[in-house]
Amino acid sequence: MKNYLVVGHSSGIGKALSAKLAESHYVTGTYYKNEVASFQNVSSHYLNVLDEQPDFSFLPDKLDGLAYCPGAIQLKPFARFKEDDFIADFKLQVTGAIKVIQHCLPALKKAENSSIVLFSTVAARLGFNFHSLVSTSKGAIEGLTKALAAELAPTVRVNCIAPSITNTPLAYSLLNTQEKIEANAQRHPLKKIGTPADIATMAAYLLSEESQWITGQIFSVDGGMSSIK
Numbered sequence: 001m002k003n004y005l006v007v008g009h010s011s012g013i014g015k016a017l018s019a020k021l022a023e024s025h026y027v028t029g030t031y032y033k034n035e036v037a038s039f040q041n042v043s044s045h046y047l048n049v050l051d052e053q054p055d056f057s058f059l060p061d062k063l064d065g066l067a068y069c070p071g072a073i074q075l076k077p078f079a080r081f082k083e084d085d086f087i088a089d090f091k092l093q094v095t096g097a098i099k100v101i102q103h104c105l106p107a108l109k110k111a112e113n114s115s116i117v118l119f120s121t122v123a124a125r126l127g128f129n130f131h132s133l134v135s136t137s138k139g140a141i142e143g144l145t146k147a148l149a150a151e152l153a154p155t156v157r158v159n160c161i162a163p164s165i166t167n168t169p170l171a172y173s174l175l176n177t178q179e180k181i182e183a184n185a186q187r188h189p190l191k192k193i194g195t196p197a198d199i200a201t202m203a204a205y206l207l208s209e210e211s212q213w214i215t216g217q218i219f220s221v222d223g224g225m226s227s228i229k
């Protein structure tokens with residue numbers, strides 16, 4: 001059994017991922033506002049990645065992989081965002097991931113074929129109105145994925161998943177009526193919105209040894225949105 005860290009296992013994609021991994025591995029999962037109890041193969045711990053020096057004392061000495069799930073989707077016209085909005089979003093989506101990865105590197109290097117999974121968005125490489133904030137942070141995550149994959153090869157693999165809209169609490173305001181769900185579904189070539197399991201399945205694969213020859217990639221899991229007109 002391997003040891004995985006899922007930062008943000010109390011909601012959405014991280015919740016689906018930690019449940020999937022726990023079927024055959026140990027998972028250290030973290031929550032922030034929504035406390036989750038430990039359950040079979042999963043030990044659950046409080047973590048706020050925005051703390052200057054988060055308490056990582058719960059982490060195991062050796063890690064086979066980690067997924068960093070905290071994110072945000074704030075949509076507004078560019079002119080209405082303030083500089084501080086960009087800084088705050090960057091701290092959650094990018095600096096938080098950097099802090100976690102830097103802390104976990106020694107543990108990841110102790111395992112063979114360890115793997116990091118980060119999350120971008122379809123909107124990092126395809127332009128959408130009102131997405132300047134999230135696209136800026138996720139563009140940085142895609143850059144980080146490439147740079148770290150180079151720097152950490154051949155010891156640690158680094159990949160990223162770029163989902164389109166997925167039915168999680170994060171996307172609640174965009175999906176809180178049947179009409180919104182249907183309208184969003186129709187924007188995708190596959191005429192569906194994503195489920196947490198759609199994304200978690202790819203994340204679990206990228207964390208597993210089955211993907212041992214894959215690093216430095218950004219995977220679109222988006223109902224065809226980014227590549228089909």
Ligand SMILES: NC(=O)c1ccc[n+]([C@@H]2O[C@H](COP(=O)([O-])OP(=O)(O)OC[C@H]3O[C@@H](n4cnc5c(N)ncnc54)[C@H](OP(=O)(O)O)[C@@H]3O)[C@@H](O)[C@H]2O)c1
Nearest residue numbers: 008010011012013032033034048049070071165166168170
């Ligand atoms: N859902 C979508 O439509 C969509 C689309 C494109 C990309 N993505 C990306 O996919 C990833 C997962 O998204 P999701 O929809 O599963 O999000 P989610 O449902 O909001 O879950 C986010 C997780 O991160 C944790 N978290 C939030 N702030 C934190 C903090 N300051 N410190 C530590 N943990 C924190 C949350 O903990 P608590 O719940 O305990 O507070 C929760 O477990 C994100 O990077 C997101 O940007 C999502």
